[in-house]
Amino acid sequence: MxxxxxxxxxxxxxxxxxxxxxxxxxxxxxxxxxxxxxxxxxxxxxxxxxxxxxxxxxxxxxxxxxxxxxxxxxxxxxxxxxxxxxxxxxxxxxxxxxxxxxxxxxxxxxGSTGYYAIGFARSDSGITRIEEAEGKVFAFAEPNSTSGYLVPGAELQEALGPLDQFFSEVKFSGGHEQSLIGVSNGDFDAGVAWADGLGNWEDGYNSGAFRKAADSGLIDMNNLTEIWRSKLIPExxxxxxxxxxxxxxxxxxxxxxxxxxxxxxxxxxxxxxxxxxxxxxxxxxxxxxxxxxxxxxxxx
CATH class of the missing domain: 3.40.190.10 (Periplasmic binding protein-like II)
Structure with missing residues (x-):
């Protein structure tokens, strides 16, 4: 700079x-x-x-x-x-x-200036891709979040149809951290949070909500699995x-x-x-x- x-x-x-x-x-x-x-x-x-x-x-x-x-x-x-x-x-x-x-x-x-909305579930849930979350409880972050609602909401609806019909229930957790903790604790079956998508999943990628929560000890990335990824979103x-x-x-x-x-x-x-x-x-x-x-x- x-x-x-x-x-x-x-x-x-x-x-x-x-x-x-x-x-x-x-x-x-x-x-x-x-x-x-x-x-x-x-x-x-x-x-x-x-x-x-x-x-x-x-x-x-x-x-x-x-x-x-x-x-x-x-x-x-x-x-x-x-x-x-x-x-x-x-x-x-x-x-x-x-x-x-x-x-x-x-x-x-x-060198990129973008990130992703990452769909995730518990590793022991049996959900390995977004289609397997049908009939499950899904968590977005909150209405004003780009990667926590605007982009994944639009992309998932295009792929899956009306989300309130595909999932048994769609909830707003209140934020990315709340979604991560909620899925980890079994309050939601799956959800979305943001990450740069670089580095290792086990670390929570290089930066983003997963990394922050993993660094803080709030989640163990080994207990979660990625099930979906959005198109690149501008930072x-x-x-x-x-x-x-x-x-x-x-x-x-x-x-x-x-x-x-x-x-x-x-x-x-x-x-x-x-x-x-x-x-x-x-x-x-x-x-x-x-x-x-x-x-x-x-x-x-």
Whole structure:
């Protein structure tokens, strides 16, 4: 990310100032759901502290119970930045195109910038592919999740027909972590969560919900088996509230872009596992997901 750093440095130099105007008195980060609040706080404490040192104001982390809490915080201006899923970004854009700026996305260890919705079941369930989950209880994460609902819901319905007829029951667990624990504990027969699909299944792949839950000791990957995989989904973006001073947005973007080089342990927590970098991304990357979200909302 050195080229990005140089570009941002040059932009800052053109402003003729090294300090930020006193336009903000604090900076609030929203962390999407998918794991318990304390783990989200712990994983991002180093990141919060680094941003606080960079912008020179108090930085707080907020962990709403669901994805919509972060979405509404960004729309309402009470949150200044967040890492979103593509569907969450789509909802914000469809609600208010002027709310946020897209900045960065996660780059995987193989250079790709995408991930998968992974269908899974218990290894002892006898379910080895999604078709064998017919008549079973299936768990999605929550309605605003890209890989936990929007994409797998659409792809599975296309393949299997109406899901409430194929499965005996379709539930929302509340998040990826809840789906993983629920299937592991036998509360659901199968479900979906997200992963980069790289590395070893036994590790929870390189990054994603499986890796986070495995690292935390919440699940044993040997007790689970993959039964389905979506098409590649674009990694969600890091967004910043558009109304922030440009200097603040540049500083936070540059810090994040350099995080894997300067503090890989901290970057691991932000990325939910192993990755290569945080790289620039544009709105155009999410046009397909925005179109899918618009169709979904029109149908409801």
């Amino acid at each position: 050195k080229m990005l750093s140089l570009a941002v440095s040059a932009a800052l130099a053109l402003t003729g100032t090294a300090a930020f105007p006193e336009a903000i008195s604090g900076f609030n980060i929203g962390i999407m759901g998918g794991e318990n609040a304390q783990d989200r706080m712990s994983s991002n404490e180093c990141y919060r502290a680094a941003i606080e040192a960079a912008v020179g104001v108090l930085v707080k982390v907020f962990t709403p119970a669901d994805y919509d809490g972060v979405i509404q915080g960004l729309l309402g201006g009470t949150l200044d930045m967040a890492w979103l899923g593509a569907s969450g970004y789509a909802k914000i854009h469809l609600t208010d195109e002027t709310a946020v700026d897209v900045a960065l996305t996660k780059q995987n260890s193989d 969600g973006p890091m967004v910043l509230r558009k109304a922030l001073p440009q200097e603040v947005k540049d500083k936070v973007t540059r810090l994040t872009a350099d995080l894997w080089e300067k503090d890989p342990k901290c970057a691991y927590g932000v990325a939910a596992g192993e990755a290569k970098d945080f790289v620039p991304v544009t709105h155009e990357t999410y046009l397909g997901v925005i179109a899918a979200r618009k169709l979904q909302e029109a149908a409801n």
